[in-house]
Amino acid sequence: MILTIDMGNTNIVIGGIDDTRTYFAERVTTNHAKTDMEYAANIKSILELHGVPALEIGGAILSSVVPPLNATVLSAVEKICGFRPMLVGPGMKTGLNILMDNPKTVGSDMIVDAVAAIQEYPCPIIVIDMGTATTMSVISRTGNYIGGVILPGPKVSLDSLSGKTAQLPYISLETPGKVIGKNTIDCMRSGIMYGSAAMIDGMIDRMEQELGEKASLVATGGLAGFFTPLCRHKIVYEDDLLLKGLLIIYRKNTADR
Secondary structure: OEEEEEEOOOEEEEEEEOOOOEEEEEEEEOOOOOOHHHHHHHHHHHHHHOOOOHHHOOEEEEEEOOHHHHHHHHHHHHHHHOOOOEEOOOOOOOOOEEOOOOHHHOOHHHHHHHHHHHHHOOOOEEEEEEOOEEEEEEEOOOOEEEEEEEEEOHHHHHHHHHHHOOOOOOOOOOOOOOOOOOOHHHHHHHHHHHHHHHHHHHHHHHHHHHHOOOOEEEEEOOOHHHHHHHOOOOOEEOOOHHHHHHHHHHHHOOOOO
16 A cells, blocks of 8 residues: 655645555645644554554655645654655656646646546546646647646635625635525625636636647546536546556656666
């Protein structure tokens, strides 16, 4: 079993996966104030919760968009497993040809998502990852990463709306029964929920127009499950897509060992 860790700005997803299935995937809050020992306690608790002895972990890999915490989390895993995880970054084998102005600036999470999607879906592919930010990555018919978009995530938009306006309250992400709201809360919920879904639909339409053909559509990330059912396009939701990508990259970089 491989320990896969995806560190985002809001949450860290910690998963256990091998070539047959995903055994667990849990989220802990990304906290810059935590020490390596505190993160080690989080990881140890997750392993114990799922009945997985640390000795069963044969390797580990970390994907991160929070560089200041990389050393802390790497050290935390080392305390539990006795070895330091791989860190997804420049120079690592991914099998993905990145056709960008500066490939090194592409987020590691976007690369890992693309690697997993190519293994499971026909190209071209649009990968939607909804977390703190909403990212949409485009893979061409020939399997090249050709670009994408980065948008504010729904919670970021909602928190900004509530925080910058005196009379709009902080609300939860729930889908109202109708698009046309009859009160302030439902109007806000409709704007965030249906508005975000419409934004994704609209971006897909424009991307497919530029591609000149329909694409496979796959979504992942902590918030994607709330929004994909509201989209008019048929989008496959895969909660563990990034963990699968991390396993693939881990295998590519340990094949000769």
